[in-house]
Amino acid sequence: MYAYDQYDQQMVDARVAEFRDQARRRLEGKLTEDQFKPLRLMNGLYLQLHAYMLRVAIPYGTLNSRQMTMLGDIADRYDRGYGHFTTRQNIQYNWIKLEDAADILADLATVEMHATQTSGNCIRNISSDHFAGAAHDEVVDPRPYAELLRQWSSFHPEFSYLPRKFKICVIASEKDRAAMRLHDIGIRIIERDGELGAQFFVGGGMGRTPMIAPMVRDFVALDQLVTYAEACLRVYNRYGRRDNKYKARIKILVHELGAEEYTRQVEEEFAHLLEQGVEPPFAELERIRTFFTDPPFEDDAKSVERSDPDFAVWVDRNTHRHKHDAYVSAVISLKPVGGIPGDATGEQMRLMARLAKQYSFDEIRVMHTQNVVLPHVRIADLPALWAELHEAGLGAPNMDTIEDIIACPGLDYCSLANARSIPLAQRISERFDKSGKTGKLGELKLKISGCINACGHHHAGHIGILGVDKKGKENYQLSLGGSEAEDVSLAKITGPGFDEDGVIEAVEKVTDLYLAQRTEGERFIDTYRRLGMEPFKEALYG
């Protein structure tokens, strides 16, 4: 994986010094809270309901064990002994003191990490496929391109005060495991006539106005990648709406101009920027690529003794096919039944770090579904790995099942939320675990947001739940038919909302209908697409 050189280290160190100075000036009264706010946000520091929250960047979701150990230590040293992995492959700490923030950033810098641009109206952490570098179906490892863009977007002098936040995702396979088309810019690296290039999708997003990004360019040469991104951003920075916060994302600009007109403007800017020498030397991309070569895989057993049924079901659900046939990628579920989706204790983080070192060439990935991956595990090592995970309460066999719920922090933490998300997720996973239906339901993506900002991706859930405020009471709207994958679609609301008990009943009803109506091999989403909304409505409200 990527390692900092003196320059990268110098940049994060400079950032820590800058932030320390900003915090000092804030405390001396030289900066007002309004002036300080965008600065602390660009260093990942939010003010939540009860305390400051610090969001630490995990670029393209890749970590080594030293870094994961530090994340665990920070949880113990500065927080209440846990952290929360997010849908953008980051981690956030919910109980931070302002006066500790600069010290935490300094600790992070010692392991080549930072909280740069994890918030604010700037280019955020670049996300990617959590199986990058391991998946059997990728054209190429997408992470070098994400790293190139990380450097380009960090402290960008022109794009630090954009109309609104800006999220970029890079993948390199037909399968989309990163919700690529629901980003402000989604990039897919493809191969065409033996040449690698980048497809650009611009203007996707969730939030209150969910949109699927249209393609604006089907092939950008790799030695023009940064220049094309710069053109996309410049058009947005100049013409994105600034009169209304809720219409300021690039999706609104692309929608209002039309994809064709936006593309025309980008192409014009691109032609101009090509003359300006914006692109880093191609040798830089080649240098970055050398950090992402395969670890020394060795041939070994391609199967494993599966007589323990608990182990067998974990292997079936939580491992993913690897490009080397003696290995798999193993998913560590952070969704124990009745637990808080995405939370891990400091101790669990250090354990995952040790397991990564022992079983996965020192590599760890964070998934947008708020789980953790050991990307390169020898099939022969699976029983030993599983035994340790199981022992530590990290062995839940529920990847992509109804228990693998994405949930935002909701009203338990967030000042924007209208309703709680976490208790709902806990109750749903308990209920389906108890009824034993989880396995029968197969792949079923359930996502919960505690407000219209959609941090819990409810628009992209096979089943989505949105918490709203109805006359001072928490109310939950149910939606069906969303997907963040290559079959991307936006969920539709079923009808009137429910109270907390009611929405859990409603989830049970729609899943029962699916079990009764499905044909061989159909997932929930397939049955929904075949039958349409009507029978589900009938089951809910009829």
Add this chain to the structure above:
Amino acid sequence: MVEAGDFGTSPDDVQFRFRDDEPVDHGTVTVDSALEQTNANAVRIEPGDDARLLLPFLDRLALVEINFPAFTDGRGYSAARILREAGYAGELRAVGDVLIDQLSHMRRCGFDSFAPDKRLDEEDAKRAFATWEKVYQHAADTALTGRATIAQRRHGEGA
């Protein structure tokens, strides 16, 4: 019609200036006026203005002010780079809600004078201008001064 000298900042308002030439001694006109007045040599760009409208007249301009009514509105950074990319060599002045923590980015985008609404602490400003010893991206500073980006340094281009 707005005449030259009607508004804008005066040289007295400029707190930091990184040029040796004599500053323009009168005020600025709006972009619209500049397009009509063939003798205007000082113009003020507001966030909603298209800086590219000025490109045919760059030779006659000695001062361009870019106004930041609110520091959170970043359109002025693009306007500045666009002018520098087109070869504008005159004074590029950031005016309005110009604060310490935006100085380094503004400088990188080609601003070479600063007239903040509220005078800034000299020491804090000095530190802010020096925030980034090295830089990742190409911008107006790398284009104009030959300052090498980190990527260029890594591959032996520039110094």
